[in-house]
Amino acid sequence: MAISELPADLLDGHRQRLAEHAATGRLFSRESLDAYRAAGTRAAELGVPLRSLVDTALAAGEGLPAVLPALRMAVSALMEGYEQAQLAALRQEENARREFVDDLLQGRAERLAERAEHFGLRLAESYVVAVARGLRDGDQDRIERDLIARFGSHNVLVAVRDSLLVCVAPATLTAAVGEFTHHVRTRFPSGWRVGVGRAQRGPGGVVASYREAAQALELADGLGLTLDVVKAADLLVFPVLLRDRSAIEDLVTSVLNPLLEARGGHEPLLETLEAIFASHGNQTAAARRLGVSARAVTYRLERIRRLTGFSPDDPTQRFTLETAVLGARLLGWPKGFPR
Template sequence: MNGSQVPADLLGGHLHVLADAVATGRQPGRGALDGCRAAGTRAAEQGVPLREMVEEALRSAESLGAADLLAALRKVVGALMDGYESAQRVALREEEQARRDFVDDLLEGRSERLAERAEHFGLRLAESYVVAVARGLPEGGAGRVERELVARFGSHNVLVAVHDGLLVCVSPGTLAAATGEFAHHVRAGFEPGWRMGIGRPHRGPGGVVTSFREASNAIDLADRLDLRPQVIKAADLLVFPVLLRDREAIEDLVSTVLSPLREARGGPGPLLRTLEEVFAAQGNQTAAARRLGLSARAVTYRLERVRRLTGFSPDEPTQRFTLETAVLGARLLGWP
């Protein structure tokens, strides 16, 4: 070292170029400047701070004071910085690519050196993590959300990336505020029609995959069920995967309970819609009527029509459960 963090060999060529310019009056040629760019690249690769390198280049030139020095120095220092910044851009691109590859491998369950690579990005995969995903990503939205979350929680606590067209946020299960903050920025910055799913906390690399799939499936289910909330928690939808595992049973339930509604004037659609709104309002027929744009009496009439046709009443607890399950199954199956 020469009194700074800059190794002497990185500036040896720089002094030679300057001395030659002073002695001959000629400005540095292409070959000399390429050598300076290469020195700047090596400085970046060795972790030498750019400011230290430039200051040392200027200090070393003070003893060569001459008329032609300033112009030559400007070119030489510019070449050093070009090489340095080029190396930084390459390193940044490589880091971004490594990050994308890691996220893809993590969420797809490809396990090659995951734990080792995860530590590089601040994740400790032995812990429990929650994955939240958002659909409807605007251009530039990923970068904005990531900057906000990293500024608040630190890069070691959150991982934000784009995967399969979804904006993904991976955060520790103990850091519930991170998921809430993610939802806040999605709500503030996404275009109308966005939807967000939140998986449950799971441990280890496989747990991250499970939570990601839960969050993605929550969005799909919410679309199929036409749910109103834009933020959907997988934990709130656990009954639906159970229903879908036995498709034959749910088809039988829908057919048995709801097929008589086909006999209704206007078909089953209006009666199904009425049942959905009543169930969504926890049985409050007045609130359901407001949502449907009907009178409370009209809703009462429709529910009585359902009871007469199907034999199931939404006012009787056991029958209400069967009827509501059948209505949800109908939505999942796209019935009728």
């Protein structure tokens, strides 16, 4: 935008103020500086380039003697107003962006398509949602800036929901989840964990992927998993198990309650079963996991067989035992279960 293209009244009275300063040596009053700040704000709102605004202000001083101090004050006030307007616009955009993501994750559909287009979300595409636990103050802004710097503001959406840092990215942008995890690993304190939902299509798919990601964190906690990154796709069997809670509770109590009578408690026996399942039935490998001798594992498995009537050596009984153990961990057995 050339100087001649600026609104004629944008710097109204500026040349006259400079002339008065040249004649009297008096600097600008507070009211005059406020007028410059307002002009800077208006220029930003009109989309006037800052360089054009400053050039116009400086050009007004040509031919006037000793106006440099006043010009410096005027330009400084103009730039202050201009920057304040830009910051206000940026905050407004950030607030609108975060409000949109929050509405999207809650499934509120009001003007969703119109707002999605503004933020670059193409509702017909598939999206993946990743969530991170362990958020601290300031982490969101830094990670959001880093992700936008790499992938662009129209490719990733970042927000906080239910104390989780949430990242929404197109399923085709496969590097986004890995980059998100990298920044979480770098910035979050120990104990962080990332849950990743499956790729789902459309706004309803974003909600579903978010819920899967959050549930993956809950399942990982319940199962005592040590993974830093848990994927909903790897845990699909567990929501199925929990869908009929009464049935899984009945299975757990029927199969595992006899372990509560064991000397030394049920926990060592339950841990032994988990180690056996994780080691695909290899007792030597399970013993290494537990830090005990192979003979101790054999002894514990025999006690389990005697108490419950189930043995992990039998394929059908192994499946029943493993399902019961998983259900016990997910439901916090034996606390709250009838004896």
